[in-house]
Structure formats: C-alpha cells, structure tokens
Amino acid sequence: MKERRDPDLLLFHAPLLRQGMTTPKAMRDVIIALMPATGASLWFFGLSAVLVIGSSIAGAVLAEWLFADRASRGESLRDATGILTGLLLGLTLPPGLPMWMAFLGGFVGIALGKVIWGGLGHNLFNPALLGRAFLLATFPIAMTTWVPAGPEGGFFSAYAGNLALPFMQVQVDGVSSATPLGLFKFEQEATPLTGLMFGRIGGSLGETSGLLLLLGGIYLWLRRDLDWRIPVSILGTVIVFSAILGFFDAERFPTPMFSLFSGGLMLGAIYMATDPVTSPVTPRGAWFFGIGTGLLVMLIRVFGGLPEGVMYAILLMNAATPLIDRYTQPRVFGHGVEKKS
C-alpha cells in the first residue's frame, strides 16, 4: 500500500520544469489520431465496425480490470491503454468476424500480451498484435474471410457473421471477397491506387484507407508522440525493396506505391511498430528496427506463404528490440573514450 503524504512536505528534485506529457495523455493522442480511420471503417462497414471494435475494446478492458490488483485497478483503466489496445486490435480484424472472437482477442491480447509480463511498460510484444496472432492461429478460417465493403442492408445492418453465438461457427455463407494483397498474390490482379488510398476495398476494418491513417500519423508526429524514424524507415525500406524487385521483374512484383498502401502496412508502421514499450529507445536502434521490419514485411509478402506479413514482421522485431537496444546504447559523455597517453 502506498502511503498518502502531506502535500506541504513534498520535496521535489530537479528537473523542476516538467513537460506535462503523461501516459494517459499520449494514449489519448493516439486514440484521437486513430479517429479518422475508425470513422472510415464505420463509413465503409456500417454497424459491423461498431460491433467488432466495441467487442474487442470490451474484452481488453475487462482483462485489464480483472487482472489488476485492487489498489491500481482504477489507475490502469484511466490511462486508456486497454482501450487503445482494443481499438488497435479491432481495426486489424476482418469486418465479418463474430463478436465473441473479437472479444476473446482483446482479452487474450491484454492478458497474455501485457498483464502477464507485469503490466504497462513491461511487455515484450505489442498486445494488440499478440491478440491478433492468437486469433489467427486459433480461428484461421474466420480470420481470413473477407467481406466486400458495405453490408447488404445499408449502414444500419451488420454482416451475418458478427452475430454468431459464442463458441459457435458462422452459419450463413456470406459473400466473400479478397484483399488487394490476396488478389495480387494468388490471382496476379492489381487493385487501382485510388481504391487503396481512400479505402473502398476488402480488408480488415482499419487498414483500407491509407491516406486517413497517414493523416493520423502526421498528427501524432506534430504532437511529438511518435518516433518518426520508425515509420519513415519501415515505409522507406518497403519502397526501396519493391523498387529493386520491380527493376528485375515489373510484372511479377508489386509496385512501390501498391506495396505502400495495401494491407496493414500503414496501420502497422504508424501505430503498432511505434509502440514506445516494444520498440527501441535509442535513435540508432529505431532505424535498425524500422529497416528490419520493412525487410521482413516484404520478404513475407513476396516470398512467404501468406499474403500479408506486417503482423509477424513487427512481432519478430519486437522480440529483437532488447538486443537492438543493448547494442545501440549511445556513449555516455566522458566514458568509453580511449585515453591518450
């Protein structure tokens, strides 16, 4: 138990001038930055977006509340990290996913991705991506069934899959469509760039509109909430890599712009890879981290068995983060210099 001390007796040490940036504030900024993309997912997928994102947030917050000890329970809910994890996870899920699966994903993401490591700031992997990886391994069919944008009954109707009972399969065979990356990989069909930028395409809830995600990223950069080196190096690596591939065989490999705006790359590079807990602290490390992630993304997309590789790329680089941090420590002033004799 913490002791409550008399405020008059509090002694502060330097620095007395403080930045005023706290975890809840940073988290709220990220949520605000995600609002355009969330709005777009509402616009494209109607009520389904509310149902899926809502249940994954509910799962994440419930896990946060359930596994916090009584003293810090309110605090861990107030800093909004649970809500942010749920929102990020929800944006990576397919719109037709049953609500109970989204709920389970949020719960597992927080429970196994965050609480079990010791709570905020101690986790090795990004909780939202961990939840998604769990869902993908557990329900591979439901997680790769994509529906075309816009449910049949208009804005206020949901996809039939959303309403499946807990533990039950999706009963109705809905119309399914493929994501641009899937189309490209398995049927050699490129999606026009405007569709990728503005988002009326198949795909998970939040990844369809590249431009709106970029907009949120710029807001975060202006607010100094994110390390610009990470998204810049990830996106840069992807552009360079696919340009080199296109140089060899322009027919077979995706163009740089297609690689950039398709799939979850924007969402992953701007909002997930930059998670301050699971990315390197040092500036040099951030470059390494971004370049590694970009390379892995392209390797999985082009040469791997899956159409999309952003999730696994970021999770793998998360695992390498402590190592990167260790080898990129800046020299402390006055230390580590060879003495001239």
Next chain:
Amino acid sequence: MKKNESYEEFVKGIWRDNPVFAQVLGMCPMLAVTNSAINAIAMGMASMFVLVGSSFLVSIFRNVIPKQVRISCFIIIIATFVTIADYTLLALVPKVHKELGAFIPLIVANCLILGRQEAFASRYPTRLAVMDALGMAGGFLLALFSLGAVREILGDGALFGVRIFSENFEPWIVMILPPGGFLTLGVILLFFNWFKYKKDEFLADVAEAERSGN
C-alpha cells in the same frame, strides 16, 4: 505413525510436490501427447506403471546396486518396464499406441521417473518407495488429464471423443497444435502458483492474528 508416514508420501506427489505443477518435470510427454484426454490418460497410466514398477525394484535392490553405476542400473530397470508397457499398449489399444508413437519408448528418458529413483526409491524402504511412486504418478496423471481435457474441449469441442457442444462448434485450432500445449500449461501453472500464493498469504495472516491475540 507408520501408516501416517506412507500416506504423507502418497499425498505430497498428488498436490504439494506435484511433478508437473510444482517441480515442472516431465515436460516432454506433458506438451506432446496431451492433445486429447484419452491420449493423456494412456500416457499417464503407462508412466504410472513404469514409475511404480521401477521404484519397487530399485528400492528392493538399493543396497546391492553399486553407487558408481547406479544411473545405468536405474535406466536398465526403467527400460524393462517401458518395454512391457509398450507391448501391453500395443496389444490392448493399438489405436492409442499408434497416436502416442515414439513417446512411449521415450518414457525411459522422462526425468520425473529417473528423478524419483535417484532422490527417493534408492534411499527409502520398499513400502515408502511404492507409495511415493504412486503419489507422484498420480499427480502426473492428474496434470496430464487436466491439460488434455482442456485442450480437447477447446480444440475439438469434445471430451473422450464425446461431443459436448452442438454440431457447429468452432474449434480453437491452436489448442490441438503445440503452441496450445504451452499456452494451457502456462495458464494452469499460473493458477497453481496463484493458489499457493493465496494460501501462504492466508497462513501468514492467521499466524499474525494468533501472535497479536496472545
């Protein structure tokens, strides 16, 4: 007093010193063959037979076995019982035998069994050794079963092959794959440790209350 002692040796293996939950031994069969309850039970029974049989023999010969070559002697005794178990399973339940595959011969290398010979059976009289082996094997069986049951229910919607959910149950594929074994074992260990922690806390509270009362 005597009776109490052998009872104590039996019970400690089931819960307090449970080979899986408390000692984290025998992880190889624990993770590999628990994708269904029936496999888990078969594995547990085979291990129980081997452990009890070899503890019995080792304890009888404990004064004859030279200290320098004791490990190889233990292994030969264990291997004898493993061979018996292997052929018995093959004769009685060929289907289960096929599913368990290489993991039956591998009982020889189960560190739980060799560990009990080294730590207990080679130092104590036969009756206690057998009780200890029964308790440890019982605890191992319990752990295997709890893991196998959870994984089969979630991964297949069934227990012992009997469906417990309706037809359109969505199977949790990950549960019957190797990662599901690690996940389930981790969660069960978590609950076991949490329970132990709560119990210690409770006992400390009681002791505190008694001290302040007196």
